[in-house]
Amino acid sequence: MANTTKETLIDWLRDAHAMESQAVEMLERQAERIKNYPDVLAKVQEHIEVSNRQADRLKQCLQRLGTDTSAIKTGVAMLIGNAQSLSGVVASDEIVKASIFDYSFEHFEIANYRALISAAEQAGEPEIARMLQPSLDEELEMAAWLEQRLPQLTKTYLERRETAGTAEAKR
């Protein structure tokens, strides 16, 4: 049978690499726009570096499985298409909606890493599962930060909107 578990694992690792590339692109666009929320900006900049390392980790997993990483971009048009439409939203919308979207995207990544770890175990590749655990932990940390920050961020945004106007409040 053509579709072995190992082949599926390779497909999903490639999808995850595209996901991290998209995360970097999306966060870079956000970082260019954020002006008045220094703690959010610092966290976004930090997570750009984290995401680059996660992409490298996925490449190492693919190399370990004997795959040519030059073909890494194939078959992910779907994922990219979605993330682009979503990152467009983020760029044109205010800080609260961007944080909501980032929180959702973090959980998209969390679920992908959970499925990848499960697939690596099923494929008899425990070393791959072990290599991906730090990425899962990093996404969980980022999601927890966003969740903890969101209620106060919402209030700050609304206060600024009343006092300083929409343009100052939204980014």
Place this chain on the structure above:
Amino acid sequence: MANTTKETLIDWLRDAHAMESQAVEMLERQAERIKNYPDVLAKVQEHIEVSNRQADRLKQCLQRLGTDTSAIKTGVAMLIGNAQSLSGVVASDEIVKASIFDYSFEHFEIANYRALISAAEQAGEPEIARMLQPSLDEELEMAAWLEQRLPQLTKTYLERRETAGTAEAKR
């Protein structure tokens, strides 16, 4: 100033209503396709009813704020556009990717309810915050179910793919 906190709260309640309408549409498409995962099908069907109730709850919040709910669909083209592109993915992809997407979308909803509750408090509308709490609790429950289910679902999918083929495994 035109953009008061209460007006923003109303805008966000309308966005959330569109979000729930989209959730219903997306889950209905999924339910039509799921064949071989009865527990996932049952949970999706249950969550369609939950989402309809959540949409009604948002209407009640808008009515309480004196808003004409006939205008409820305005200004949400962005949200709808995204969710449609994403639901297209779900319809064409396998059970694991659909579950990953649902998990992400649940967190999109969770963050929206957290921001709404915070905005309602900021707007001096504690009753609206109280009315939305059950929706937040329901989304958290659905997200926890999906998270708990994902590792075994991934393994079952991969086993079926090896033994019964892709067509049987994927939905």
